Amino acid sequence: MxxxxxxxxxxxxxxxxxxxxxxxxxxxxxxxxxxxxxxxxxxxxxxxxxxxxxxxxxxxxxxxxxxxxxxxxxxxxxxxxxxxxxxxxxxxxxxxxxxxxxxxxxxxxxxxxxxxxxxxxxxxxxxxxxxxxxxxxxxxxxxxxxxxxxxxxxxxxxxxxxxxxxxxxxxxxxxxxxxxxxxxxxFEPNQSAVTLTFDDGEISTYTEARSVLDSHGFDGVTAVVSGLVGDDGYMTQTQIEALESSGWEVVSHTVSHDDLTAMSASAARRQLANSKSQLQNMGFVIKNFAFPFGAYNMALIAEGSKYYRSMRPYETGDTPQGAFTPYETKVRSVISTTSVAEVEGWLAEAKANGRWVNLVFHSIAATGDDVYHTDPAVFAEIIQAVADSGLPVVTFDKGLDMFGAPTxxxxxxxxxxxxxxxxxxxxxxTNPTSNSNSTAQSLVTDAFANVNSILNSRGINITIGN
Ligand SMILES: [Zn+2]
Structure with missing residues (x-):
């Protein structure tokens, strides 16, 4: 050397x-x-x-x-x-x-x-x-x-x-x-914030989440699947308009909510481009994107950056000052088993360390087909905990202003x-796109070995999430 x-x-x-x-x-x-x-x-x-x-x-x-x-x-x-x-x-x-x-x-x-x-x-x-x-x-x-x-x-x-x-x-x-x-x-970790995101554009975002956030004066984020707007169980264009006009941010979540890493490059490009244009044609302001299932790779990131300011995977954690966007913002996934105490812990940690917490919910309902739902009573308590934390609640785009790396x-x-x-x-x-970076060192011998064959054959990683 x-x-x-x-x-x-x-x-x-x-x-x-x-x-x-x-x-x-x-x-x-x-x-x-x-x-x-x-x-x-x-x-x-x-x-x-x-x-x-x-x-x-x-x-x-x-x-x-x-x-x-x-x-x-x-x-x-x-x-x-x-x-x-x-x-x-x-x-x-x-x-x-x-x-x-x-x-x-x-x-x-x-x-x-x-x-x-x-x-x-x-x-x-x-x-x-x-x-x-x-x-x-x-x-x-x-x-x-x-x-x-x-x-x-x-x-x-x-x-x-x-x-x-x-x-x-x-x-x-x-x-x-x-x-x-x-x-x-x-960067100096000198500020903290919370974002409240609701994935998939489900009807409960409008019927359940909206009023609870309104009661605290909070604006949320809805990640909308453009091809599902108005479908059974999903919000209509008018309902989404009501959210946006009251201060919510609308984020693109593809046309059909399929795994972009499992389709051809041209099909993925259409999903990225068309979901944005379809939502814009409905009159929405679209700046950011969320990957279905959190599944992404660098080719998708490169293509998507032509259309979006950021692209959100579904990796667990909170986001530091100077985050490398578009793909390095983290989420705290709130599912049916998530307790209020757990969320309080995330908020306290973010407050102590100067972090941005993106709480991502799906359906707000007592029951569901899978774990991606939150009981309405628990949801109300979680939003109360957010209010009690004193942390500012910001849209995703505002969070990027606060925590994203300057250009x-x-x-x-x-x-x-x-x-x-x-x-x-x-x-x-190391496998940086693994969803288990809480044990980043062990990825080398552990998760890396498990996913390596898939990664090498396809150059991708599929993370757990929705
Ligand atoms: Zn989704």
Missing amino acids: IKRVLTTLTIAGLIAVLCTANQAYAAADLINPSFEQAADGNAQKAYGWQDFQGGYQRALLGQNGTYGIRVTKSNTAGFAGAYQRIDLNQSSIKPVLVDGYVRGSSIVNSAGGYFGAGLYAEIVLNDGTVAYWNSPPNLGTFTWRRIGFNTGVLPHVNKPISHIFVIPVVGLARGTAYFDDIHVRE ITPAVASTPITTTQTPSTSPTQ
């Missing part, structure tokens, strides 16, 4: 350090995040970025600006990419967003591989333990897409962070990937780091 000793601070870097003082997030960021600056005396390499194993080349193909980097692998063994270490020296736990852009050509995973092309991080905590994480695999041939993750959703990042090795990589895969505009941003690009910042430390020679892979 090449030892990195950088001693020069450029004029551009110095100016950037001075300019980042007023950012909402901490000033720390990677140096030369867009690869525009060549390494001293070597135009093939980017200043501040080291070779990771098979290495990289600076390339005249940038997502933004002139340059990016190119990583090519001719076989599926091993790893190739770039890396940079960023020192955060946190004294308390703060969420950190790691994001960037990738485009790919014929990326194919190995049989046991999960990296594809993506961002991999080795997150060194202040007690010396290392937490590993990687973005979901990007496979096949695709144009620029935004990728990343927020350490605030990783339960195994449970101590302040000392430093992070950020590694754009093609791992255990072959093909050519380009990377650009890779940033690291640390602005931070300036280049930070002085070059002099270090002899390097990332692991054997990266540890």
